[in-house]
Amino acid sequence: MIDPRVTWAGIRQHPLARQHPWRAVWNVLSWQLRSRLLAEVHVAFADRTVLKASRAMTGLTGNVYFGLHEYESMSFALHLLSADDLFVDVGANAGSYTVLAAGVRAAKALAIEPDSAALAALRNNVDANGLGPRVEICSDLIGDQVGQRAFSTGLDTINHVLSETELKAGAAHVLRSCTTLDRALGGRAPTLIKIDVEGEEVSALRGAVQTLAQSSLLALIVECSADSQPDVRAILHAHGFEPARYRPDQRQLERLPSPLDGNTLYVRWHCDLQHRLTHAPAVRIHPLSCLV
Numbered sequence: 001m002i003d004p005r006v007t008w009a010g011i012r013q014h015p016l017a018r019q020h021p022w023r024a025v026w027n028v029l030s031w032q033l034r035s036r037l038l039a040e041v042h043v044a045f046a047d048r049t050v051l052k053a054s055r056a057m058t059g060l061t062g063n064v065y066f067g068l069h070e071y072e073s074m075s076f077a078l079h080l081l082s083a084d085d086l087f088v089d090v091g092a093n094a095g096s097y098t099v100l101a102a103g104v105r106a107a108k109a110l111a112i113e114p115d116s117a118a119l120a121a122l123r124n125n126v127d128a129n130g131l132g133p134r135v136e137i138c139s140d141l142i143g144d145q146v147g148q149r150a151f152s153t154g155l156d157t158i159n160h161v162l163s164e165t166e167l168k169a170g171a172a173h174v175l176r177s178c179t180t181l182d183r184a185l186g187g188r189a190p191t192l193i194k195i196d197v198e199g200e201e202v203s204a205l206r207g208a209v210q211t212l213a214q215s216s217l218l219a220l221i222v223e224c225s226a227d228s229q230p231d232v233r234a235i236l237h238a239h240g241f242e243p244a245r246y247r248p249d250q251r252q253l254e255r256l257p258s259p260l261d262g263n264t265l266y267v268r269w270h271c272d273l274q275h276r277l278t279h280a281p282a283v284r285i286h287p288l289s290c291l292v
Helices: 004-013 021-037 058-066 071-080 096-104 116-128 164-168 181-185 201-206 229-237 271-279
Strands: 041-044 050-053 086-090 108-112 135-138 141-143 147-152 173-180 192-195 219-224 242-247 252-255 262-267
Touching: 004 021, 004 058, 021 041, 021 058, 041 058, 050 058, 050 116, 058 096, 071 096, 071 192, 071 219, 071 242, 071 262, 071 271, 086 096, 086 181, 096 108, 096 116, 108 181, 116 135, 141 201, 173 181, 192 201, 201 219, 201 229, 219 229, 229 242, 229 262, 252 271
Parallel strands: 086 108, 086 192, 108 135, 141 173, 192 219
Antiparallel strands: 041 050, 147 173, 219 262, 242 252, 242 262
């Protein structure tokens, strides 16, 4: 069962949901009922896209409740990308970013997800939106070397590459093929990369030297742990990327002196970036019946 106080606090803290609090409350109540009655719920998402979700998918329910779970970074992706750009979703989970990129903005996408349950949900959402021609799906782990790694199971959005300590403790896992982002892309030039790999972000970036050097790459959205932030910033700074924050309601980027906790946006500052953000058409977010 949900805790009403925690849920209300989440609504009040979310930048988009707090503007439409009673709509968000309705979304929560509706989801709790429908997800108990139906094995799979179809939720109108952004513009003409849908999400297919079930109670076990914690990575999608934030979008069901709040419209855009990660409001600033999801809005940035929507406002930056355009048709035929290439978006790379490393740690795609059930595919909410991929659906926004390919389904709303008609970008091409490489969606990478090694967890078998999340991979099935990702394929389901790609198929539900008819995105097969624009989305390539890869089930490899992304790191700084090619081989095999032990990957946790049963942890939903926080499945991760296991440490030696976790392996010795008998953590449940499967072996997954590992490749580098450079090899996965094969020389293709992305516009935006999102990385959410539960502590392996430094390894993922070290395997993306050629990709980070591509002039087409305007920005990255990287989820960082506190321990990895200095290394992530150093790697990206060497390629001309600096931390920033996006204000979706103003369509403006702000320079940051240091990375944020959680998702941090790293950008190359030049005129094309701000022009894209300023002139992108608004998108209807159906769970809150609003535009971003």
